[in-house]
Amino acid sequence: MQSLLNESVLVLNRHWTAVHVTSVRRALVLVFSEHARVVSEDFSTHDFGSWREFSRMSESVKKISTPAFQVLLPEVVMLTQFNRFPPRSVKFSRRNIYLRDNHTCQYCGCLPPKDELTIDHVIPRSRGGKSVWENVVLACMKCNMRKGSLLVNQAGMKLLSVPRKPHWLSCAQYNLRPPNESSLWQKFIDAAYWNSSLHE
Template structure:
């Protein structure tokens, strides 16, 4: 079955007020930086860490999860930040859709299909029209 590589919406679709809680959106909120050591990493080298570990009653949500590199995640392990003196650079919070979109512009994907490039304006100058 043949499918188009690009589609166009004919009507506006209102976004939900809260962004979806996904691993990628956590990385995007934290700008692909480990919240403990502050270094930037490619997506495949990142994990997410529960500030309050699940084994200690922590939940998996925006306010208890931060981006961490593997090294820092292993170092923190099953401990509370206070007990190992590892505090996140930024307090975890629910981001806005706008914030995620803005962060996404700073980190354009490098795996786009060639046919999409004319439709996604990452940092290109736009032509003025009538």
């Protein structure tokens, strides 16, 4: 039962926009305390009582049992109060650089283990390069050593893609991966992905 309580649940704001991922345990607490409602496959929403009744009639085996009743694991909950959108800026962090560059060396395209990737400054710090989105890329150790403190063209190398600050939604996509292909999440994440505006 512990592992079921730790499964992921997609959290929507009142505008039906994905804003967070939480555990089943936290989602059920939010629903029980009337801070959220469970969203079902047909997009109807349920408070705790109606979700309990819905669970009773369901043939699904993904239920949590208590001494008094069983309740289905929610996949998606919608907050009843929160109607803001998630922050639109992406934090400049090692994790987000790895996500932006898809754990891939931006010089040779190889996909080494995480501990064999480095963060390289396109314009080296020794030449005044700053630690900003537009000046850092992932590089395998071999490419990083080859480039050293040279500029990319001086090292006879090319970047596979120009480093840019990522759009918040592209990073959110990595955090909002559905637990399975048939997941209800897909209906919300795909819509957010395809309806987001693109920037040059």
